[in-house]
Amino acid sequence: MMHGGTRIAASIVSGSSLSIGGYMAQAFSSEVRRVTGWSIALSVLMIIAGFLAIASPLLAGIAVTRLVGWLLLFSGALHFVYAFRGGGVTAVLWEILLAVVYAVAGIYILANTVIGLATLTLVVAFYLFAEAFLEFAASYMMRHEKGSGWLLFDAIVTLLLAVLIWGSWPASKAWAIGILVGVSMLFSGISRLMIASAVRRITA
Numbered sequence: 001m002m003h004g005g006t007r008i009a010a011s012i013v014s015g016s017s018l019s020i021g022g023y024m025a026q027a028f029s030s031e032v033r034r035v036t037g038w039s040i041a042l043s044v045l046m047i048i049a050g051f052l053a054i055a056s057p058l059l060a061g062i063a064v065t066r067l068v069g070w071l072l073l074f075s076g077a078l079h080f081v082y083a084f085r086g087g088g089v090t091a092v093l094w095e096i097l098l099a100v101v102y103a104v105a106g107i108y109i110l111a112n113t114v115i116g117l118a119t120l121t122l123v124v125a126f127y128l129f130a131e132a133f134l135e136f137a138a139s140y141m142m143r144h145e146k147g148s149g150w151l152l153f154d155a156i157v158t159l160l161l162a163v164l165i166w167g168s169w170p171a172s173k174a175w176a177i178g179i180l181v182g183v184s185m186l187f188s189g190i191s192r193l194m195i196a197s198a199v200r201r202i203t204a
Contacts, residue, residue, distance in 0.1 A: 036196040043193035050186030057178025064177050065109060065117040072106030114173075121165060121173040124180065128162035 053060035076099045083095030109116035135155035142151065165172045 039196035040193060043189045043196060046185050046189030046192065050182045050184075050189055053178050053182030053185060055182075057175040057182065060178030060181055061117050061121075061173065061176070062113055064181055065113050065120055068120060069106045069109035069113075069116060072102045072109065074106075076100070076102030076104075076106060117177065118170045118173040121176045122169055124176060125162050125165040125169065125172075128158050128165065132156075132159035132162055 078099075079095050079102060080099035083092045083099065109119075132155050135151055135158060139149075139152040139155055165176045
């Protein structure tokens, strides 16, 4: 009789465990579907924005330039606030100086968006030159490693892009920033969409 009662109790406990486990699995799957649903929606928006930026690179470049201007203004405000959080006179003056520089740069870019876009394009060209140099150096140091050829290929493409932007500057301001941002958003959206879709299929 005791053994029978023990088996019944064990069955009840086992059934309860399975029920709780099933509920937790269902709740987890539901949460994953909700999160991946938002991720898929964001990915689609990024892909659409990427296509729009590539189709209208000048407008996208102007939008990016204005965003940079507002970010500089915001950084200037943060430096100004941080200046009065304590510290020596030198530190306070330095923070105030940085705040003024950031604020003036932000206001200038917002007031002269086209000139700011040209300047930003030139900065991107310098950045690509530096990135190409570092990738050439890395590909040389890893020349005996498998896959180093792809790093060399990336360095060559980056260098060609830098030369193209630099050689056609300031006319390149009309397309460089917008297309680079558009391509970045397009591929970021595609990669996020693939990852979110894969996670959704696994937990389906």
